[in-house]
Amino acid sequence: MNAVFYISAGVAVLATVMVIVAKNAIHGLLSLLVSLLAVSLIFYVMGAPFIAALEIIIYGGAIMVLFIFVVMLLNLGPAMVDQERQWLPARIWIGPGILALVLVVEMGYVIVRRPNAGISGSVVTPQEVGLALFGLYLLGVELASMLLLVGLVGAYYLGQRRIPPEKGPVAQRGRLP
Amino acid sequence: MLMELWVVPALPLAGFCVLALVGKRLSRWLVAGIGAGSVGLAMVGAIYFSHDFMAFEPTGHLYRESLWTWLNVGGFSPDIGLYLDPLSVVMMLVVTIVGFLIHVYSIQYMAGDEAYSRFFAYMNLFVSSMLILVLADDLLILYLGWEGVGLCSYLLIGFWYQSAANARAAIKAFVVTRVGDTAMAIGLFLLFTQLGTLDIQEVLVRAVRQWPVGSATAIAAAGLLLAGAVGKSAQLPLQVWLPDAMAGPTPVSALIHAATMVTAGVYLIARMHDLFIIAPPVQTAVAVIGAATLVLAGCSAMTQFDIKRVLAYSTISQVGYMFLALGVHAWSAALFHFMTHAFFKSLLFMGAGAVIISMHHEQNMFKMGGLRKQLPFTFWTFLIGACSLASLPLVTSGFYSKGLILWSVWATGHPVLWGAALLGEFITSVYTFRMVFLTFFGEPKGEVSARPGPIILGPLVILAFFSTVAGCVHIPRPLGHFRLFARLVEQALPVPPMQPLPIATEVVFQLLMQGSVLLGVAFAYVLFLRRNDLVAAWTARPAGNALHRFWFSGWGFDWVYTTLLAKPYVWFAHASRDDAFEWIYRGIGAINRGLHEQLSRTQTGLVRWYAVGIVIGAVLLLGLVVFL
Amino acid sequence: MATIPIHYGLLLAALLFVVGLVGVLVRRNILFILMSIEIMLNAAGLAFVVGGARWGRADGQVMVIIILTVAAAEVAVGLALVLRFHGWFKSLDADRASEMRG
Incomplete structure (x- = not known):
């Protein structure tokens, strides 16, 4: 079990790094998918099979498909790869890298300062999750449903094409629709 | 109920x-x-x-x-x-x-x-x-x-x-x-600190109980309230x-x-009458201010060109009558004149307004004339208002209200003030009929562009009616002695301390007053309708011209205030424009401006820049939590 | 049965989070910025699962479900915005949208 965790962790980190350095959007998305699968495996190992399944279905399925659809809709060609190369010179990584390093050191310090403990990986069944979800966290579920509704309305509103893109007045900046 | x-x-x-x-x-x-x-x-x-x-x-x-x-x-x-x-x-x-x-x-x-x-x-x-x-x-x-x-x-x-x-x-x-108003506010503070309440009835009760007649506090309080009333009612010296x-x-x-609004001062004094009664010098001041104002403003009204300014000075003068009545404790007379004045003066103003819009917004009376034929409705209603203002006998409300004031002034034993009021009567009828003659009689000098419509004329007719009959609520002794109005008002206000004079005296004084009014009308008729050249000849002379200008400018009050108050103040303000305090405040302003400009630079509009800000904040906060 | 130290799980979550953060800060392409945000949300979910697993309770997983809904709503609105953005600016450069600079 441990080996699965370590291997998955390594894959997850590696794949995630590949996402953020990817030049091509589809490549990035595929790496993200790999990362999500690895994280899902970690969930499974930690005794959360339900979440592992949700991770694959929602993240790996629905959300990734959405991303891919958008990439297709935008119809980004090879020009974008060149553009990315131009946008990402080596030096741009320095500042955020240092910031991230400081942050991760701080977080690591916070984590390791606490006493360590083992995770046995005993399974928390979907039944227990469901009971907690619709018992103690019912209000949270309601709020989440509200949020999804807002997201739905917002996406619908933003998605309608009131101004055809070809007429999109890039020249008339300062007057957003 | x-x-x-x-x-x-x-x-x-x-x-x-x-x-x-x-x-x-x-x-x-x-x-x-x-x-x-x-x-x-x-x-x-x-x-x-x-x-x-x-x-x-x-x-x-x-x-x-x-x-x-x-x-x-x-x-x-x-x-x-x-x-x-x-x-x-x-x-x-x-x-x-x-x-x-x-x-x-x-x-x-x-x-x-x-x-x-x-x-x-x-x-x-x-x-x-x-x-x-x-x-x-x-x-x-x-x-x-x-x-x-x-x-x-x-x-x-x-x-x-x-x-x-x-x-x-x-x-x-x-x-x-x-x-x-500031004086009045101070007066209210004084009343509150001294009497511990601002409830009007309670103030009056406690004032009478606490302060003897003529005590300094009472005089101060009444005087401060009087200053407020003078300011609001445009009496001397705040007219x-x-x-x-x-x-x-x-x-x-x-x-x-x-x-x-200008009668709010009259109301205030009437409302606070007990306070004024225990402050006799202030009461006298009220009467003197009223008498002086009515004469001065009347003189100024005789020289104005602008029909509305004539009416404005006339208002000052008529409110002066009310103050005079208040000053001699003739509360109901003041209130009576307030009522009739409200009717006939608003009638006159609205008639003047009708004339003004008919004449392309011309307000100069010397450019009007002969409107009697062109605007008959306006003319007749205006004439009724003017008669009431000049208090022509019997049929006008002004006759009853002003007659009551004059009689009260005499009967309470103030012959000098009565003389001023009588002079005021004469002046009133002169400027009133000067206005009427210049506007409605003589040769037409301008063309009538638009005739006032029925919605304008309706209120004029109603007010003309009121200006005529409103006097009937109080008819003096020689004519029937009907005291409906005074009886009503005397439920709230004390009865004036009138001497019991015989009716014959009252008749004589009524006739005197009517004499001065009719004399004024005749005077105006001669000077402004028949012999225009006389006025011109007078004002051509240096003395006449100076007097005319003096009256025209409202007895030079504006000039005095400008010279004594406004100009030194402006000078002082200019002189202290660049002092050390100014530097301090300017410095504060400049520093804030500079800081603001620096801060506004951080608003780059770049999302990632803001994200960097959040991360730096998170790092610092976490560092604070972790390492402290 | 061998156990996984909780530190490692949390450190992994922190590492994934920071990698996502670097992505947000470095990339100019808003599509990648959105992906990086997904990574960060996912990392937060991982931390919750690790916490829940430590005590063998379901609460951590409930939190992940809520995070999932947030992520779903966010990505729906976010991608609609991306389409709009591209239609307007003819580009995916996040720095183009700097109309509100001071």
């Missing part, structure tokens, strides 16, 4: 709120309907309450309505309440009736104006404030209404604010009345704002600067 009196001031206030909030989106007819309708309903309410008041005769001839307790701190618990007694009944009736007629008149008069809803909003606010003023049972509430009408006066004088002169006139009115206040639309002049 006397209840829910608050509806009367609340209705115009509601009209104001509606018009101020959504007035621009309403149609003109709706604006007019709300503006005039709310005042009309208030008038109906006022008539209803007055009828009830007289029919049921509440105990003590007063009715109090406590609305709510404003605050309750350590024994100080001012009630927000209304107070109705015969004095407020008269005020309330006049304010709502005249107010309603002027609102109706304004519907057509202001029809061409862009800011139609703004006009009615201000007018409604004014009526509401005025009703609060006259119905207040607490000096604090009274002061609220007092300042409210001052504010509306300011807003309406400067109604056409695009012209700098109008804005200046508005500021002048506001500042000059502020002098009086300079009223002629300039004519910059506002004519209905405003009629409502605020003739009929109602």
Whole structure:
């Protein structure tokens, strides 16, 4: 079990790094998918099979498909790869890298300062999750449903094409629709 | 059943709120309907309450309505309440009736104006404030209404604010009345600290109990209140704002600067009569101020060209009569003249307004003339108003009210003041008929561009009716001795200390007064209709010319105030423009500006830049939590 | 049965989070910025699961479900915005949208 965790962790980190350095959007998305699968495996190992399944279905399925659809809709060609190369010179990584390093050191310090403990990986069944979800966290579920509704309305509103893109007045900046 | 009196001031206030909030989106007819309708309903309410008041005769001839307790701190618990007694009944009736007629008149008069809803909003606010003023049972509430009408006066004088002169006139009115209002506020502080209450009736009771007649505190308090009244009512020496206040639309002049607001000072003194009675020097000052004002303003009125300025000076002069009456303890006479004056002076103003719009907004009387034929309706109503102002005998209301004042002045033993008032009568009839002759008689000098419509003429006719018959509520002894008005008012105000003189004396004095009035009319007829050359010859001489200019400028008060007060102040302000304090404040301003510019640079509009900010903040906060 | 130290799980979550953060800060392409945000949300979910697993309770997983809904809503609105953005600016450069600079 441990080996699965370590291997998955390594894959997850590696794949995630590949996402953020990817030049091509589809490549990035595929790496993200790999990362999500690895994280899902970690969930499974930690005794959360339900979440592992949700991770694959929602993240790996629905959300990734959405991303891919958008990439297709935008119809980004090879020009974008060149553009990315131009946008990402080596030096741009320095500042955020240092910031991230400081942050991760701080977080690591916070984590390791606490006493360590083992995770046995005993399974928390979907039944227990469901009971907690619709018992103690019912209000949270309601709020989440509200949020999804807002997201739905917002996406619908933003998605309608009131101004055809070809007429999109890039020249008339300062007057957003 | 006397209840829910608050509806009367609340209705115009509601009209104001509606018009101020959504007035621009309403149609003109709706604006007019709300503006005039709310005042009309208030008038109906006022008539209803007055009828009830007289029919049921509440105990003590007063009715109090406590609305709510404003605050309750350590024994100080001012009630927000209304107070109705015969004095407020008269005020309330006049304010709502005249107010309603002027609102109706304004519907057509202001029809061409862009800011139609703004006009009615201000007018409604004014009526509401005025009703609060006259119905207040607490000096604090009274002061609220007092300042409210001052504010509306300011807003309406400067109604056409695009012209700098109008804005200046508005500021002048506001500042000059502020002098009086400040004095009045100090007077209120004094009353509160000395008597521990501001409830009007309580103040009067405690003042009479606590202060002996002529005590310094009483004199100070009454004097400070008098200063407030003088400022609001445009009496000497604070009368300079009223002629300039004519910059506002004519209905405003009629409502605020003739009929109602300028008489607020009269109301205040009548309301606080007990306080003035225990301060005899102040009482004398009231009478002297009134007498001096009525003569001075009358002289100025004789020299004006602008028809509205004539009426403005005439208003000052007539309010002077009311002050004179107050000064000699003839409370009911003052109130009587207030009522008749409200009718005939608003009639005159509205008639003048009708003339002005018929003449392409020409206000110079010397460019009018001969309008009698062209505007017959306006002419006859105006003439009725003018006769009432000049108090021609028997058929005019001014005859009864001013006759009562003159008789009271004599009968209370003030022959000098009576002489001034008699002179004032003469002057009044001279300038009144000068105005009538110049405007309506003689050769036509300008063309009539538009005839006033029925909505303008209707209120004129109604007011002409009132100007004629309003005098019948009080008929002097020689003519029948009918004292309805005085009996009503004397339920609230003391009876004047008149000597019991024989009726024959009164007849003689009535005849004297009528003699001076008719002499004045004849004088005006000769000078301004028959022998124009006489006036020209007089004013051509250096002495006559100087006197003319002196009177024309309102006895030079403006010049004195400008030279003595305004100019040194402006000089001082200029001199202290660049002192050390200025540097400090400028420095603070500059530092803030610099910091602001630096800060605004961080607003790059770049999302990632903001994300960096969040991360740095998170790192610092986490570092704070972890390492401290 | 061998156990996984909780530190490692949390450190992994922190590492994934920071990698996502670097992505947000470095990339100019808003599509990648959105992906990086997904990574960060996912990392937060991982931390919750680790916490829940430590005590063998369901609460951590409930939190992940809520995070999932947030992520779903966010990505729906976000991607609609991306389409709009591209239609307007003819580019995916986040720095183009700097109309509100001070």
